[in-house]
Amino acid sequence: QQLVDAVNSPYDSKIAAEIFHVPASTIRRHRALQWATEYCQSLGLSYRPGVKWLRLFMNQHANDTKWQRQGKME
DSSP states (O other), X not given: OHHHHHHHSSSOHHHHHHXXXXXXXXXXXXXXXXXXXXXXXXXXXXXXXXXXXXXXXXXXXXXXXXXXXXXXXX
C-alpha cells in the first residue's frame, strides 16, 4: 500500500521515498511503467507492458526520443 501511495503522490521520487519508506528507484520504475501503459493505451494496445518491454523500447528508440531527467518528467 505504501508503494501505491508513493507512486500516486505528487512528490518527486526522492521525497516520496523518504515519506513512504519505499526505495526511490522502485517509485521511478513504477511511474515509468505507468507512463508506458498510458502510451500503449493511446496506441490502442490492450496489454500492459512490463519492465523488459520498457527497456527494449527505450533501447530501440534511443535516437528517436529525447529522454528527460526524472525531475523534469514529474
